[in-house]
Amino acid sequence: MFSVGQWVYHRDGRRSGKVLECDGDTVFIEQDNGAELDFKASDLTATPPEGAYAPGGKPKAYAMAERVLTAADITPEHVRVLGIIPARTVQAVAALFERRPTAGRFSALDTAQKLNIIAEITAVPYRTMREFSDRAGELGLKMGKGLADSQKRAG
Numbered sequence: 001m002f003s004v005g006q007w008v009y010h011r012d013g014r015r016s017g018k019v020l021e022c023d024g025d026t027v028f029i030e031q032d033n034g035a036e037l038d039f040k041a042s043d044l045t046a047t048p049p050e051g052a053y054a055p056g057g058k059p060k061a062y063a064m065a066e067r068v069l070t071a072a073d074i075t076p077e078h079v080r081v082l083g084i085i086p087a088r089t090v091q092a093v094a095a096l097f098e099r100r101p102t103a104g105r106f107s108a109l110d111t112a113q114k115l116n117i118i119a120e121i122t123a124v125p126y127r128t129m130r131e132f133s134d135r136a137g138e139l140g141l142k143m144g145k146g147l148a149d150s151q152k153r154a155g
Contacts, residue, residue, distance in 0.1 A: 001041060002027055008044045015039075016048070034126045035073040069112040069126060077130070079111055084133045085118060086140040092147055093121045122146040 002008055002019045008029060009016045015037065017029035028038045069078070094106035097117050109117065119125050123146030124139075132139040 002044065002046065006046065008046055009048050010039060011043055011045055013048075032127070034078070034130055035069070036075070069115050071110050071112050074111045078115060078126075081126070081130050081133045082111055082115055082118075084136050084139070085129065085143070086136055089122065089140055089143050089147060090114075090118070092151070093118050096121055096147075096150055118143075121150045123149070 001022055004019050004021065006019045007016065008019055008027065015029075015031065017031040017037065019027060020030050020036065021028040022041070025041050026038050027041050027044055028036060029044075030036050097103050097106045106114070106117070115126055115129070119129070122143035124143050128142065129139060132142060
């Protein structure tokens, strides 16, 4: 069986993550993007499937997957974290996003898209947003530098 904190790989080579909990034959993992998944222990391995992962443990075909959330990844926890991001930060991100050619309205984006844009513009990944979600003031400060840099570039 696997241990909590151990890095595991799905046998198909498309998913990997850190073990959060083992319950019987079910293993709960957390991917780099913060999504939590559960698999049968028999579907996981402690060694990367042959040829599926590049050096450093990143899936070859999905090298950016840990950074991009999709609508299918979204849980109530993601929605909660989005709601905790300081309103001024969200407004500034929305303004920068809407300046992009053909970007559309920030308010029309789903939760995954909003979190991805916020992470991109503030240079704060979702995992950090979640870690600081109980301290909105500190989260705002962490996002401030990346936001200021993005505003300078757009400016």
